Every structure is written in structure tokens, then in C-alpha cells.
Amino acid sequence: xxxxxxxxxxxxxxxxxxxxxxxxxxxxxxxxxxxxxxxxxxxxxxxxxxxxxxxxxxxxxxxxxxxxxxxxxxxxxxxxxxxxxxxxxxxxxxxxxxxxxxxxxxxxxxxxxxxxxxxxxxxxxxxxxxxxxxxxxxxxxxxxxxxxxxxxxxxxxxxxxxxxxxxxxxxxxxxxxxxxxxxxxxxxxxxxxxxxxxxxxxxxxxxxxxxxxxxxxxxxxxxxxxxxxxxxxxxxxxxxxxxxxxxxxxxxxxxxxxxxxxxxxxxxxxxxxxxxxxxxxxxxxxxxxxxxxxxxxxxxxxxxxxxxxxxxxxxxxxxxxxxxxxxxxxxxxxxxxxxxxxxxxxxxxxxxxxxxxxxxxxxxxxxxxxxxxxxxxxxxxxxxxxxxxxxxxxxxxxxxxxxxxxxxxxxxxxxxxxxxxxxxxxxxxxxxxxxxxxxxxxxxxxxxxxxxxxxxxxxxxxxxxxxxxxxxxxxxxxxxxxxxxxxxxxxxxxxxxxxxxxxxxxxxxxxxxxxxxxxxxxxxxxxxxxxxxxxxxxxxxxxxxxxxxxxxxxxxxxxxxxxxxxxxxxxxxxxxxxxxxxxxxxxxxxxxxxxxxxxxxxxxxxxxxxxxxxxxxxxxxxxxxxxxxxxxxxxxxxxxxxxxxxxxxxxxxxxxxxxxxxxxxxxxxxxxxxxxxxxxxxxxxxxxxxxxxx
Amino acid sequence: xxxxxxxxxxxxxxxxxxxxxxxxxxxxxxxxxxxxxxxxxxxxxxxxxxxxxxxxxxxxxxxxxxxxxxxxxxxxxxxxxxxxxxxxxxxxxxxxxxxxxxxxxxxxxxxxxxxxxxxxxxxxxxxxxxxxxxxxxxxxxxxxxxxxxxxxxxxxxxxxxxxxxxxxxxxxxxxxxxxxxxxxxxxxxxxxxxxxxxxxxxxxxxxxxxxxxxxxxxxxxxxxxxxxxxxxxxxxxxxxxxxxxxxxxxxxx
Numbered sequence: 001x002x003x004x005x006x007x008x009x010x011x012x013x014x015x016x017x018x019x020x021x022x023x024x025x026x027x028x029x030x031x032x033x034x035x036x037x038x039x040x041x042x043x044x045x046x047x048x049x050x051x052x053x054x055x056x057x058x059x060x061x062x063x064x065x066x067x068x069x070x071x072x073x074x075x076x077x078x079x080x081x082x083x084x085x086x087x088x089x090x091x092x093x094x095x096x097x098x099x100x101x102x103x104x105x106x107x108x109x110x111x112x113x114x115x116x117x118x119x120x121x122x123x124x125x126x127x128x129x130x131x132x133x134x135x136x137x138x139x140x141x142x143x144x145x146x147x148x149x150x151x152x153x154x155x156x157x158x159x160x161x162x163x164x165x166x167x168x169x170x171x172x173x174x175x176x177x178x179x180x181x182x183x184x185x186x187x188x189x190x191x192x193x194x195x196x197x198x199x200x201x202x203x204x205x206x207x208x209x210x211x212x213x214x215x216x217x218x219x220x221x222x223x224x225x226x227x228x229x230x231x232x233x234x235x236x237x238x239x240x241x242x243x244x245x246x247x248x249x250x251x252x253x254x255x256x257x258x259x260x261x262x263x264x265x266x267x268x269x270x271x272x273x274x275x276x277x278x279x280x281x282x283x284x285x286x287x288x289x290x291x292x293x294x295x296x297x298x299x300x301x302x303x304x305x306x307x308x309x310x311x312x313x314x315x316x317x318x319x320x321x322x323x324x325x326x327x328x329x330x331x332x333x334x335x336x337x338x339x340x341x342x343x344x345x346x347x348x349x350x351x352x353x354x355x356x357x358x359x360x361x362x363x364x365x366x367x368x369x370x371x372x373x374x375x376x377x378x379x380x381x382x383x384x385x386x387x388x389x390x391x392x393x394x395x396x397x398x399x400x401x402x403x404x405x406x407x408x409x410x411x412x413x414x415x416x417x418x419x420x421x422x423x424x425x426x427x428x429x430x431x432x433x434x435x436x437x438x439x440x441x442x443x444x445x446x447x448x449x450x451x452x453x454x455x456x457x458x459x460x461x462x463x464x465x466x467x468x469x470x471x472x473x474x475x476x477x478x479x480x481x482x483x484x485x486x487x488x489x490x491x492x493x494x495x496x497x498x499x500x501x502x503x504x505x506x507x508x509x510x511x512x513x514x515x516x517x518x519x520x521x522x523x524x525x526x527x528x529x530x531x532x533x534x535x536x537x538x539x540x541x542x543x544x545x546x547x548x549x550x551x552x553x554x555x556x557x558x559x560x561x562x563x564x565x566x567x568x569x570x571x572x573x574x575x576x577x578x579x580x581x582x583x584x585x586x587x588x589x590x591x592x593x594x595x596x597x598x599x600x601x602x603x604x605x606x607x608x609x610x611x612x613x614x615x616x617x618x619x620x621x622x623x624x625x626x627x628x629x630x631x632x633x634x635x636x637x638x639x640x641x642x643x644x645x646x647x648x649x650x651x652x653x654x655x656x657x658x659x660x661x662x663x664x665x666x667x668x669x670x671x672x673x674x675x676x677x678x679x680x681x682x683x684x685x686x687x688x689x690x691x692x693x694x
Numbered sequence: 695x696x697x698x699x700x701x702x703x704x705x706x707x708x709x710x711x712x713x714x715x716x717x718x719x720x721x722x723x724x725x726x727x728x729x730x731x732x733x734x735x736x737x738x739x740x741x742x743x744x745x746x747x748x749x750x751x752x753x754x755x756x757x758x759x760x761x762x763x764x765x766x767x768x769x770x771x772x773x774x775x776x777x778x779x780x781x782x783x784x785x786x787x788x789x790x791x792x793x794x795x796x797x798x799x800x801x802x803x804x805x806x807x808x809x810x811x812x813x814x815x816x817x818x819x820x821x822x823x824x825x826x827x828x829x830x831x832x833x834x835x836x837x838x839x840x841x842x843x844x845x846x847x848x849x850x851x852x853x854x855x856x857x858x859x860x861x862x863x864x865x866x867x868x869x870x871x872x873x874x875x876x877x878x879x880x881x882x883x884x885x886x887x888x889x890x891x892x893x894x895x896x897x898x899x900x901x902x903x904x905x906x907x908x909x910x911x912x913x914x915x916x917x918x919x920x921x922x923x924x925x926x927x928x929x930x931x932x933x934x935x936x937x938x939x940x941x942x943x944x945x946x947x
Contacts, residue, residue: 154818157781614833621839626806629775629782629814632830634821640782673806 005303006281008371010079010328012103014124020136021106024262025069025080030191031268032071032078068315068326068373070356070363076276079373097127098396099314099328099373102249102279104271105133109143109259113151114607114664121156130249132256132274133158138166139173139261149257154633160255161215163245164270165208167201176259176267177204179212180241185270192265216241222248242277249278282371287330289386292343292393299394301330303370308332309340309389312396313376316383316431325376326357327368330396332389335367340387343395349387353377382430404436405600405645405669407449408456409474410463420469421446428459435459438547449479451669478646479600480683481672482549483558484593487512492588493567494581502572505530505581507538508565511589514558519546522562530566534578538563541582550590551597552683553690561586596674597683600645603670605638606655608663613637615658623647624676642670646679728765728944742867743925744860744903745876748894749910755878757942758908758919759846760792762876766844767811771873774834774842775812776827778849779819785848786814795941813840819849824862831870845875852879852896860903881909891931892922910937919944 013021071078081100097103103124107113124131133152135145145166152160165177167184175186177200184201188194200208216236220227223244229236248254258274260267283303289310290296301310309332317324334340339350355362357375368374381387386395412418425437425448435450450456453476463469491508507530514520521539530538542561549556561582568578604625606616610632616639617627625643648667655663675683747758763773777785789812793800815830834840845867867875881894888894893901894909901907905925911918917937924931936945 613830614837614839617834617839618837621837626810627813627839628786628809629816630830631782632815632817632821632826634818673802 005283005371007076008079008281009076009275009279010081010099010101010282010371010373011275011279012081012097012100012129013106014097014103020108020262024104024106024134024136024268027262027265027268028078028080028272029069029071031193031272032073068357068375070373073272073276078272078275081373097124097129099312100127100129101282101285101371102275103129103131104275105131105255107133107135107148107152108140109135109138109145109148110140112144112148113155121158125252128252130252130278130280132249132258132271132278133160134267134271135257135259136262138169138259138266139171139264141170143169143173145169145257145259152255152257158255159218159248159253160257161218162211162259163215163256163274164259164267165204165211166259167204173261173264173266176270177208178270179208179215180238182208182212187266187269192268195269219244219248219254222251222254246278250280250284287396289330289394289396292395296395304331305333305369308392309334309387310392310394310396311340311387313379313381313383313385313387316381316427317375322378323380324355324357325379325381327374327376327387329368329370329372329374331370333367333369334387336365339390341390341392342381343386343388343393344382345385349379349381351376351379383433404434404449404451405479405602406452406456406476407447407479408476409440409443409445409447410460410471411445411474413470413472417468417470420467421463421471424459424463424467424469428462440548445474452667476649478644480552480554480675481558481598482551482554482556482595483598484511484513484556484590484595486594488589488592488594490585490589491565492581492585494577494584497572502569503574503577503580504567504569504572505534505537505574505577506567507563507578507581507585509561509563509585511586511593512560512562513593514560518557518559519543520560522560524562524564525566526564529568530563530578531568531573534568534573534575535563537575537578538566538582541579542586544579545583545586545590549595549597550587551595551680552687554597556590556595557598597680598672599675599679601642601670601673602645602648602667604641604643604648604665604667606641606663606665607636607638608659610635610637612659612663613639616655616663617641619651619654619658623651624679643667644673644675728762742864742872743874743905744864745874745906745908746879746893746897746901746904747876747908747910748879748881748897750883751880753910753912754917754937754942755880755910756788756848757792758910758937758944759848759876759878760788761796761942761944763812763844763846764789764793764796764808766874767808770811771843772811772813772841773844773846774831774840775814775846776822776848777814777816778822778847778851780816780849782814782816785816792943795943813842819851822849822851824855824859824866828866831866835870841871843873845872847875848878850877850879852877852900857900857903860900864903915939917942 013025068081135148149160149162152158163179166173167175175184177184184198186196188196216230220230226240226244245256258271287301288298289301291299310330311327313325313327315326336354339348342349354365355375356365388394412421428435429437437448440447448456460473463471487510489510493506496503523535546556620641620643623643624647625641628640631638655665747755749755763775766773775785879897885895887898889898889901891901893907904923907923909920909922911920917939919935919937921931921933938945
């Protein structure tokens with residue numbers, strides 16, 4: 001029997017670091033009977049919250065990788081992806097958002113909407129993810145859910161409205177008033193598992209009535225029936241309210257706000273009800289795949305179990321059970337033992353085991369269908385691959401993947417560490433497309449690159465812990481790029497014919513700037529002046545030359561190499577000879593093509609009390625930053641700027657001392673830009689000296 | 695290619711990038727229809743002026759202000775765009791949008807040069823006050839972050855602020871060496887009040903404080919930009935510029 005998709009929710013829990021996402025997930029799992037005891041994130045019991053399955057996450061108290069887990073609330077199946085809150089890991093957040101249908105935006109009732117929430121919100125908007133908000137930590141000193149709701153409206157431009165009122169706040173936070181049922185709810189029992197409904201405390205009745213009216217007025221926009229009932233002044237059926245909230249939420253025009261304290265076990269069950277009632281099921285959302293057989297034409301996936309299978313691998317994990325591949329099914333059914341196709345590689349893959357993940361425990365299942373998020377065992381693939389049934393050539397649309405901006409050298413301490421490091425790097429690069437690695441042929445060092453210092457730190461730690469690869473890490477370096485700015489011709493002959501078998505190859509053509517992409521090779525050879533078998537050798541030679549530019553040793557990108565003439569020798573020409581000829585040709589033309597150095601520019605947002613605004617802008621200005629603008633919110637100011645990454649090292653310390661620790665900043669990659677002349681000269685000088693000292 | 699406005703013909707302002715560099719950039723400046731307002735010469739003489747763009751809601755005041763700002767930036771001035779009740783992102787998009795309509799394939803260098811001449815300051819509607827603006831402006835100037843020559847204030851509440859507030863702003867201009875401030879104001883169809891020069895409410899009682907007043911005037915299928923007041927104009931008040939209704943670019947006099 002086909003599964004009723006209206007009872008499936010694929011949701012993410014996404015928010016600012018330290019707003020309590022992991023604790024909230026832990027409580028959700030507890031109330032849905034997935035776990036039987038509650039552990040804290042930084043738990044004294046040494047067990048740690050369920051979702052932080054990686055050791056490192058337990059130690060740091062932060063969630064690094066999004067673990068997928070399954071829970072069932074009343075008659076609804078909920079797949080939860082716990083997502084990291086630090087901006088360095090946004091690829092994880094973005095991947096999670098790609099496979100989700102809805103999300104809970106968790107906010108701290110004290111900290112409110114912080115810059116990271118703005119980034120996450122922007123990402124959710126990019127993937128059109130409907131969301132509900134949960135204002136957590138209402139038991140904390142300074143808790144103010146009304147202020148946070150106002151911030152959602154002001155800072156994130158969400159049409160947010162409180163659906164509940166707190167009964168007491170801070171240390172006296174006792175329960176909530178539900179503005180739909182107009183009842184007070186208290187959470188009894190050791191872990192808040194028993195909900196007790198009472199009449200609204202008399203002193204809150206008027207406030208609750210006012211808030212309900214305002215809320216009804218707001219949501220009546222989404223239901224004509226509700227609006228009519230309101231105008232007629234009749235009794236309002238709660239179903240009408242639920243439908244209107246759901247419709248507003250799905251159209252991204254309304255964000256219902258719920259409150260509670262995960263730590264104090266308050267407000268979680270109503271939140272789960274809201275997930276079931278207001279967040280979309282897989283059929284409420286239209287997802288698109290690309291038809292590889294028809295020029296990548298976009299088509300909507302059907303969610304129909306009878307259609308051919310389409311399934312996206314959105315996450316790989318190498319754990320104690322071997323390689324796990326998390327997949328989301330969009331249409332069709334996959335049964336254990338079946339064979340599917342990887343549409344990127346074209347290879348057949350047999351699915352031996354199928355499991356439903358529950359943090360780091362698993363449950364064997366026989367099949368999965370549309371909307372399911374499950375894990376496959378022992379499948380060799382990369383993150384982002386699409387699996388389909390035989391005869392269907394489709395791929396889920398590609399994901400937005402930013403270029404790495406920072407790199408550092410990692411040196412294994414011994415041979416064993418060397419072997420383990422290779423294994424680890426191989427795994428990480430498959431798991432995370434923003435994490436890259438290569439060997440610098442001049443120094444022999446292994447270089448890793450990624451989206452920020454913390455991003456790389458985490459992988460170094462994982463190498464040590466998960467792979468026992470003890471490595472020494474060098475200082476972080478900005479990932480500069482070199483590129484050319486004009487066309488330049490080459491005509492180069494590589495010739496070594498001094499006795500014995502010689503080497504001969506001549507290539508001629510030109511290099512020119514490539515607008516988009518890293519490298520392109522164009523073969524315009526006519527009449528076989530370079531034999532066909534040596535054309536790939538030329539391409540290979542150019543590619544090798546791209547690894548290191550002559551200005552500052554950075555990788556070269558944005559080059560089109562065109563060959564249109566050449567010569568060969570019947571005996572002395574070889575693959576190697578043409579590779580070397582192409583390298584010589586590249587050297588010859590590169591300097592004539594006016595190469596320049598490009599640097600990563602970050603979009604930086606600094607948020608803090610307005611009194612420090614001048615100082616903050618001054619500090620960004622000093623760092624070659626370009627102030628884009630400021631957002632004045634009364635006592636708070638957000639300064640937005642574009643600043644070169646190379647100038648941002650140590651900025652957190654500067655900002656702390658400038659603002660007495662009252663301001664915070666986030667940054668994300670914006671673009672690559674040419675470095676100014678003075679900086680370029682400095683980089684070239686440094687590189688020359690470095691080469692001299694080798 | 696160059697298909698641009700000229701005082702006699704009247705094609706709209708669109709120019710290729712080759713022309714934006716060197717002489718081309720000069721051309722773009724000199725051929726800009728905004729020249730007729732004559733404000734820039736006065737600014738160079740050290741004179742300070744206030745400008746006002748009025749229209750009913752949703753007719754494109756911001757598009758006109760952005761063209762005025764871009765013209766000023768192209769002439770080498772720094773512009774602080776104060777957007778009340780608007781986001782940085784949207785305001786920035788408006789600039790990019792108008793610039794792409796004005797110039798085909800803008801190169802990175804010119805774009806970055808122009809962006810450095812502009813800063814956006816956004817205020818929540820209920821947060822903006824003259825005192826706060828003054829504080830922020832002084833901060834910017836003292837910290838040597840940005841010293842604007844021209845201020846664009848989009849979304850100023852003329853209903854809630856009277857003559858004194860405007861005079862205070864004029865004084866602030868003098869203090870901080872700002873040569874021109876342009877405002878936008880919303881007029882209402884149902885409010886028939888006007889000044890002697892025809893400046894609609896709510897600015898009809900303070901129109902003498904403005905050197906230039908422009909009103910967007912939609913008529914049948916054309917959009918007109920009426921010059922109601924113009925202290926240093928090369929043209930008579932009452933002259934009309936045309937707006938391209940799809941791009942809101944200023945076309946001709």
C-alpha cells in the first residue's frame with residue numbers, strides 16, 4: 001500500500017550557534033520516544049546529546065555535521081536534519097536545505113536575531129523553505145520573546161506573529177498560553193512529558209485576547225472563510241485558524257512563532273504539533289530534476305511511488321558502520337537488493353542495505369519511497385550524486401558550491417600518519433565539496449583548503465580523532481588566484497636531440513582570458529601538424545602549468561588555451577615531449593598575457609551597539625574594506641562591508657577590544673577581486689624571496 | 695554603440711562601456727539631461743542646495759533619485775544614500791539596475807570605482823531623526839570613513855516634520871560641508887493643496903526652502919518629469935523632461 005505522503009515531514013532545525021538547536025532536537029527525540037533518557041550537549045554524564053554523534057561535536061558543544069534522524073509524532077513521520085549554526089559550515093546548511101521541505105528556525109530569546117540567523121534566513125529564502133520559528137531559552141535572564149518576534153519582522157522581514165504567550169519569563173517561566181485554543185499549558189513530570197491544560201491565568205486574559213485578535217487579523221489574509229467568520233463575529237473553528245496559518249506558512253508569507261525552553265522541557269510538544277500542522281509535506285513542495293537525455297531540461301519530480309526512482313545523495317558519513325550515504329527519495333520506490341544507476345558516473349550500484357538513521361543508531365528497513373530520508377550502506381559515490389532507476393537519465397539540480405578561500409599545509413608526523421591522512425582526505429573531499437586538497441609539488445606539502453579557519457580546524461581534528469592521523473598544521477594562508485587579463489600568443493619548440501632517443505614537439509597558439517570557469521582547452525589544429533595522439537598531451541601540459549602561477553605561486557584560473565599550429569618528429573615526438581612543449585608555451589605566453597593576482601573578498605556584517613558604529617567602520621576601513629552600508633535599528637547598528645579575507649585574520653580580537661565585546665561579526669565569501677598594486681608587489685616580492693630561500 | 699539623449703533629438707541615456715572611459719565618461723556626464731538643472735555648477739561655487747522629487751506612491755521617485763546620485767558619482771562626488779524603511783540590499787539593487795540600464799556591459803573597475811563613491815545608510819521608519827542622522831554623519835566624517843558631498847534622503851516623513859526640521863537640515867549641511875541634499879516626498883491624489891509654484895502638499899508650505907522641485911506626472915501613456923522650481927536652471931520652470939516608462943530613465947527636455 002502506498003504511503004500517505006501528507007503524513008511525512010522533512011524538516012531542518014537551523015539557527016544561530018548556541019541558540020539550543022541540539023538540545024531541542026534531543027528533546028524532540030525524547031518526546032517522540034526515539035530515546036529514553038535526556039543528555040545535555042555539554043553533559044556531565046559524558047554521554048552527550050544524541051544528535052552530536054561526532055566526538056568532536058561533543059567536546060566543543062557545537063554541531064558540525066548535520067546528522068539525519070527519524071521520529072514519529074502522533075501519526076506523522078518526521079525526518080529531522082540537524083544543521084550546523086556556524087557560517088563556516090554553510091555547505092552543510094545549504095545541502096540540508098536542499099533536501100528539506102520545511103524548517104524550524106530556532107532563536108535564543110535573549111540573543112534574538114543575530115547576524116548568523118540573517119545568513120541562514122537568506123539561505124532558506126534561496127531554497128524557498130517554509131519555516132516556523134521557535135524562541136528558545138525563555139527561562140534565561142533577559143528572555144523576551146516579543147522582542148525576538150519584532151526582530152524577525154524587522155531584521156528578517158518575515159511576517160512573524162506569536163502563536164503563544166509565555167506564562168512568566170526567565171526563572172519564573174512556567175508554561176505557555178495557546179492563542180488558538182485559548183488555554184494555558186503547563187509541562188509536568190520529571191521531563192515535562194505530561195501536558196496539563198488549565199484556564200488562562202486571570203491577569204493574562206486581556207493580553208491573550210488582544211494578541212489572539214491581532215494574530216487572527218494577520219492570518220485572515222490567507223483564508224477567505226476565516227475572514228468572513230471574523231467579520232460576522234461568529235464562533236471560530238480552530239480548524240479554520242490552522243488552515244490559514246498553514247496556508248500562510250507554505251506560501252512563505254507568514255511565520256508563526258512558538259516559544260519555550262528545550263532545556264527546561266517546556267513548549268516542545270506544541271512545537272511538534274506545529275510541525276505536523278503547518279510545515280509542508282513532500283507533495284506541498286515542487287522539486288525539480290534535470291533531464292540529462294533532453295539537454296538538461298528541468299522537470300518537476302512526481303512524488304509518485306509508481307514512477308521511476310529519483311534519489312539524491314546529500315551527505316556521506318564514514319562512521320563505525322562503514323560508509324553511509326544519506327539520500328532523499330523524490331519519486332519511485334527503492335527496495336533492498338535492487339540495482340540503481342549513479343547518473344554522474346553512469347555506474348550500476350547494488351543497494352545491499354537500507355537503513356533509517358537515528359543519530360548514530362540505525363534501523364534496518366526493506367524499502368523507501370517518495371519523501372523518505374534514509375541511508376544506504378557501502379555505496380561508492382560523492383555527495384550531490386543522483387541515483388535513478390534504469391532507463392531514466394536525470395539529475396537533481398546542482399547545488400551552489402562556493403570556492404574555497406583559505407588554505408593551510410598539513411604535515412603528517414610519521415609514515416603511519418601519512419597513510420591515514422590520505423584516507424581521511426579522500427573521505428572528506430567526497431563528503432564536502434567546499435573542502436579541497438592537493439599536493440604542492442615544489443614543497444611536497446599537502447595543502448588543504450576550505451571556507452574558513454574553523455572549517456579547516458575541524459577537519460584537522462577529525463583526522464586526528466577518526467583516522468588517527470597526527471598532523472602538524474601550518475599557518476592559514478589566503479587562497480589567492482592568478483589570472484590573465486589579455487590575449488598572448490605562443491610558439492614554442494621543445495627539442496632535445498643530443499644523441500639517443502630525443503624529444504621534439506612544437507606548439508603554437510595563444511592564451512586568452514576565460515570569462516567563466518577555470519580552464520578551457522581548444523584544439524584548432526588542422527592538417528595533422530600535431531598528430532591526434534599528442535593533442536591530449538598538450539592539454540595535460542597546460543593543465544599542469546595551471547597549478548602554480550609565476551607571480552605569487554597561486555593556482556591559475558580563467559584561462560583558455562588555444563593551439564592552432566605545431567610540428568612533430570616521426571621518431572622523437574612523444575607524449576612527454578608535447579607535455580613539456582605545452583608547459584614551455586604556457587610559460588612563454590603567460591607573462592605576456594598581463595597576469596594579475598586575485599584575492600577572496602568576504603561579505604562582512606558587524607552588529608553591535610550604535611555607539612561603536614564609528615569605530616567599527618574605521619576598523620573595516622583600515623582593513624581595505626569597502627563599507628556597503630549601515631542598518632540603523634535604534635540602539636543597534638549593523639555595518640555591512642566587503643573586506644579582503646587576508647585582512648580579516650584576528651579581526652575577532654580587534655572587534656572585541658574595540659567594542660568591549662558587545663559586537664559580533666559574520667563573514668561569508670562574496671567574490672574574487674584583483675588585489676591592489678601595492679599588495680600585489682608585496683606578494684610577488686615575498687614569493688620571490690621564498691623561492692630564493694629554498 | 696551610443697544611443698543617448700541629446701538636447702534636440704531625445705533618445706534615452708544608454709551608452710557603451712568604451713564610451714564610459716576617457717571622453718565617453720565625460721560625454722555621459724555632459725549629455726545627461728540632469729545638466730539642465732544647473733545644480734552642479736552652483737555646488738562648485740560652494741553654494742548649498744536642496745532638491746525635491748515628488749510623486750504619488752509607487753511612481754518611481756527612487757529611480758529618479760538614483761539617477762541623480764549616479765550623475766553626481768560620475769562627476770566624482772561621494773553620495774550618501776539614506777534609505778528610510780528600506781534595506782541595503784534593495785537599495786543597492788536599485789543602483790545596479792539603473793546603472794545597467796544606463797550603460798551596457800559595465801566593467802568591474804568602473805563599477806567598483808562607483809561603489810566606492812556611494813554609501814547606503816538605512817533606517818527603520820520609526821527610528822530616523824535629524825539628531826540621529828547628524829550623529830551618524832559626524833561619526834563617518836570624523837572616523838574618516840566617508841565624507842559625502844551629496845545626500846539622498848529617500849523616505850523622509852514630510853507630514854510629520856515641518857519647516858524647522860528642514861531648516862535644521864540646511865544648517866547641518868553647512869556645518870558638514872555637504873553641497874546638496876535630495877529628498878523624495880509622497881503627494882496624495884486626494885489632497886488638492888499646492889503652493890504658488892504648483893508644489894503639491896505636504897511640501898507646499900516649505901517649497902521656498904528648495905532650490906529645485908521635480909514632480910513625476912503620469913499622463914496617458916507618457917511619464918513626465920515637471921520642473922516646478924529651479925533656482926539655477928538653464929531652462930524655465932515649467933519645463934518638462936520625459937521619462938521612459940519602462941526604465942524610468944530621464945529622456946529629454
